[in-house]
Amino acid sequence: MTRRTLLAPLLTALLLTAACAGPPAVTPSAVPPSAVESPNGSAPAGDSMSGIDVVFLSTMVGHSERTLQIVRLARDRVRDDALRTLAAAIEATEADELSAMRGWLPTAGPGASAATHHHAGHGDDAALDRLRAAPDADVDRVLREVLADHQRAAADLARAQVDVGRNERVRDLARRIEQSRTAEVGLLTMPPAARR
Secondary structure: OOHHHHHHHHHHHHHHHHHHHOOOOEOOOOOOOOOOOOOOOOOOOOOOEOHHHHHHHHHHHHHHHHHHHHHHHHOOOOOOHHHHHHHHHHHHHHHHHHHHHHHHHHHHOOOOOOOOOOOOOOOHHHHHHHHHHOOHHHHHHHHHHHHHHHHHHHHHHHHHHHHHOOOHHHHHHHHHHHHHHHHHHHHHOOOHHHHO
């Protein structure tokens, strides 16, 4: 079985387990303007966040932080203009999402900060090392490979959240993440001839 084949069921199991053990549902209050929100800028009434939603947000915070590390590590060395533009768009999108998710988490009650997920031990350090060590001539190719794998994992995580999440705002964010990361993977893995 490939890493990707194992990832989706594993993430679903993680999210389901966290839902059983997570903090009780609470109502978020302070939501950043960049987040999905009601027209008056506050969280909709009755919009409770369960443990499963907190685990997803915490995991995505760690994932987005690592995405920004990957993009920023390579941005000054990228040669292909289209890849540079895509990397800049990814950086802007994920920085905005990261701000929103960080704004939601402190309002999710006790245990939210304890649930914060980091990428240590997930193979990302090896990917960063690979990117750092890539000769200038190979940076574009290595960035495409590293970022495609990373974004594919985010799409899988978001897809699992859409299936099992409880909070509609968080599920909406997960839907948007799944769509954007899937599109990014398509662009990153596009054959060289199709990029011209």
